[in-house]
Amino acid sequence: MKNINIHTKLVGLLGYPLAHSKSPAMQNRAFQSMGLNFLYLPVEVEQEGLPDVINGMKKMNFAGFNVTIPHKIRVLEFMDELDYLAGVIGAVNTAVIEKGRIKGYNTDGQGFIRSMEEGAGLTVRGKRVFVLGSGGAARAITMTLAAHGVDRIYICNRRREKAEALSSEINAKIKDCSAAVAFEPKTMEGMLKNIDILINTTSVGMHPHRHQTPMDAGLVDSSTVVCDIVYNPAQTRFLEEAAQRGCKTVNGLGMLVNQGAEAFRLWTGQRPPIEEMYKALSSPHGE
Ligand code: ATR
Numbered sequence: 001m002k003n004i005n006i007h008t009k010l011v012g013l014l015g016y017p018l019a020h021s022k023s024p025a026m027q028n029r030a031f032q033s034m035g036l037n038f039l040y041l042p043v044e045v046e047q048e049g050l051p052d053v054i055n056g057m058k059k060m061n062f063a064g065f066n067v068t069i070p071h072k073i074r075v076l077e078f079m080d081e082l083d084y085l086a087g088v089i090g091a092v093n094t095a096v097i098e099k100g101r102i103k104g105y106n107t108d109g110q111g112f113i114r115s116m117e118e119g120a121g122l123t124v125r126g127k128r129v130f131v132l133g134s135g136g137a138a139r140a141i142t143m144t145l146a147a148h149g150v151d152r153i154y155i156c157n158r159r160r161e162k163a164e165a166l167s168s169e170i171n172a173k174i175k176d177c178s179a180a181v182a183f184e185p186k187t188m189e190g191m192l193k194n195i196d197i198l199i200n201t202t203s204v205g206m207h208p209h210r211h212q213t214p215m216d217a218g219l220v221d222s223s224t225v226v227c228d229i230v231y232n233p234a235q236t237r238f239l240e241e242a243a244q245r246g247c248k249t250v251n252g253l254g255m256l257v258n259q260g261a262e263a264f265r266l267w268t269g270q271r272p273p274i275e276e277m278y279k280a281l282s283s284p285h286g287e
Contacts, residue, residue, distance in 0.1 A: 003037060010061050011267055012043040014053065014075070015068035022281055023066060026260050029280035033273045038063065047074065054078045057097060063267045064096040066260075072136060079104035088173050089143045091136060094263040107262035108137065109144020112199075112229070114261070115254025120225045122197070122248075125149040130182065130192060132214045133201035134162040137229055141201060146170050146177035154182040154191050158202075192219045198242075200228045205236035213237040222246035231256055253281060 013023050027040035043065075045053050050071060057065060067075050072091040076082070079092060081103040086092050092104035116122045127150050131138055134157035142153050153170060157163035163181045170179035182188050192198070204214040210233055217226055217238055226242035231252035239249040261272035 004039060005037070006061075007037055008061065009036075009038045009063040009267075010057075011038060011040045011063055012053075012057060012065035013040065013068065014043050014045055014050070014065055014071055016044055016046050016070065018042045018044045018068070021068065022256065023068075023260060026257065026277045026280040027264060030260075030264050030273050030277050031268075033276040034268070034270060036268055036270070038268065045071075047071070050074060051078070054102070058100050058102065062097050064094065064102075064263075066263055067093050067095065069136075076104065078102060085109065085144055085147060088147065089140050091140065093140075093259065094266055096266050105263075105266060106140055106144075107259045107266075108140035108255070109142075109147075110262050111257070111259025112141050112227075112255045113144060113148060114258035116197070116225065116227065116250055118258070119250035119254050120248045122225055124197070126151050127196040128152045128154075128194065129197045129199065130154045130156070130195045131199050131201060132156055134159075134166045135201065138201040139166060141199065141229075142166065142170055142179065143174070146174040146179065150177055153177065153179040154195070155179060156182045156188065189219060193221055195220065195224055198224055198226045200230065200236075200238050203230065205238050206230045207232045211237060213241065217242035217247070218245050220245065220247060225250065228252055229255055253278070257281065 024040050024042050031038040075092050080101040083105040086104045086106040089106045094105040094107050096103050124145055129150050131142055155163040155167050167179040167181050182191050198220055200214050202214050204212050222245055224247050226247045227250040228236045228239050229252040230236050234251050243249050257277045261274055264272040
């Protein structure tokens with residue numbers, strides 16, 4: 001912190017509440033380790049304060065910001081320009097400010113894909129994917145996977161209408177990828193035997209509900225890569241059962257780090273120090 005001066009570039013994190021966010025520790029460690037004069041600041045803001053905060057950032061030394069719950073959709077209206085993926089996902093998690101103009105991006109899905117490459121050595125093109133959940137995270141992941149050439153996406157959600165809406169939207173927006181809902185237990189079992197990647201995007205299994213699991217991971221073939229976006233605990237019951245089945249597993253830490261790494265690249269134009277970012281998450285105070 002000793003080098004803060006008028007040249008320091010600021011990056012904000014907009015959300016409410018922010019008490020549990022790991023992003024400040026992760027990004028500040030990344031900036032420091034690269035010797036960059038950047039500072040990442042949590043800016044806890046509620047809905048009605050967003051216009052003032054964002055307009056203020058445009059007048060200050062902000063290189064951009066991250067956006068988290070509950071503002072990822074609402075911030076769309078403040079963007080002067082939208083990256084393709086942010087447009088199809090319909091949500092922004094990263095913004096870059098340049099000469100008073102804001103461009104919105106969504107790095108959540110890219111972070112997920114990078115974590116799969118990193119954790120399982122897997123490229124997604126041509127693959128068949130089964131997704132549990134249809135919320136914001138599922139949206140970012142499925143749209144990005146579809147845009148990266150996966151062959152087929154099956155979506156299963158507790159509330160069927162949300163899975164149907166997401167599936168139709170993928171089919172309407174992205175050619176060459178067909179999405180479908182998966183519901184009836186019999187057909188589901190058939191689909192599960194025949195997929196390359198299974199992803200839990202729901203919060204089921206997250207601390208403190210560690211004993212819960214969104215489905216029986218024993219239903220998939222052992223060649224399936226099984227992913228959970230939950231990162232606390234690092235090894236959910238879902239992933240444990242998949243590993244017992246013989247599947248490769250990928251936990252949610254990689255997505256958390258890699259969505260941040262993609263954002264770091266956008267603000268700084270530099271290659272992100274991934275190892276340092278992982279270290280920031282594993283030490284108790286992020287340092
Ligand atoms: P996020 O932004 O993390 O994706 P979200 O938009 O609230 O959060 O979405 C959470 C997803 O997890 C939803 O698909 C939700 O199912 P519903 O659409 O039916 O609400 C799913 N989910 C959350 N808790 C669940 C539970 N206990 N069992 C099954 N699905 C659950």
